[in-house]
């Protein structure tokens with residue numbers, strides 16, 4: 604879909620920002636460019652829509668050499684989202700989103716109704732359409748930026764550090780939202796970030812750049828973690844990469860054990876009788892885990908098991924979609940050392956232990972599913 608063939612960018616002052624880049628971006632997938640500051644990520648991205656022209660080499664979009672495309676026309680087929688959204692401050696949110704459709708010759712009514720539809724797609728309440736960008740939070744502005752880039756339904760989306768100006772919690776929400784959107788839209792997305800965790804979470808494939816505009820490795824995230832090409836990539840992907848690689852191993856077949864449980868509101872003496880090895884998980888009426896009780900904790904209270912009595916739980920492991928990493932994390936973060944397993948609806952299923960996860964890892968290794 605997008606192909607870089609020996610692409611080099613040398614700026615007028617002699618700086619080589621991108622050096623002989625060869626890379627092919629898969630259609631309908633998210634490709635992330637990641638690397639330290641100044642390694643040429645943004646320059647590589649902006650060459651795709653000809654905001655910067657390559658000094659040598661060829662870039663093909665949909666099989667066509669972009670030098671043969673008129674830049675404004677080329678850009679209409681390529682959505683572009685930048686940090687801090689880059690919205691027009693004196694236009695309403697709705698008009699910001701309607702801008703590209705209007706430029707493409709749509710009539711005002713159609714452009715505005717498309718804009719309203721897009722605000723809904725990116726999860727913004729329609730009344731925000733009347734506001735100006737400064738009257739929105741940073742996260743909301745980013746969503747408007749994404750809506751604007753999607754306005755004429757371009758097959759390609761370029762995203763340059765789109766979420767880096769928002770706080771980590773909002774950022775995670777925006778990342779999840781992008782993955783959800785991509786599930787429906789199947790765009791070809793090139794996403795630039797300097798955050799390796801963001802790259803690994805979002806990328807179907809990740810290109811790691813090193814300073815000097817050279818591509819160090821281009822691979823699936825699981826491969827980057829398991830088989831970094833060299834010391835630079837290994838140190839860039841981070842110290843706990845072995846643990847993070849577990850996130851890509853399915854926990855299918857991991858044994859789920861029994862777990863003592865009591866419902867919130869149970870009399871304390873009944874809860875004591877239900878404990879196993881001094882612990883029970885507490886669930887609400889929908890069987891969703893809400894915390895733990897221990898023999899110690901119950902020895903100091905009477906009456907009913909209420910929320911005040913609970914010890915907070917660790918992370919939950921979803922047996923339908925969880926990875927070995929989430930199973931292990933659930934066990935390690937649990938006050939009882941038993942991880943809490945739930946089904947896709949969030950209802951309690953049973954327990955997992957760190958030992959079982961390590962055994963599952965050993966058999967995956969024996970079966971050749973994990974790189975040695």
Ligand SMILES: Nc1ncnc2c1ncn2[C@@H]1O[C@H](COP(=O)(O)OP(=O)(O)OP(=O)(O)O)[C@@H](O)[C@H]1O
Pocket residue numbers: 614615616618619620638639640641642643644645646647797
């Ligand atoms: N117009 C320019 N003239 C000269 N050098 C430039 C120009 N634009 C960028 N550069 C240089 O090219 C190199 C790559 O810049 P680029 O913006 O692509 O890096 P980046 O990886 O996106 O960095 P960051 O993560 O800091 O945004 C840097 O050394 C930068 O200083």
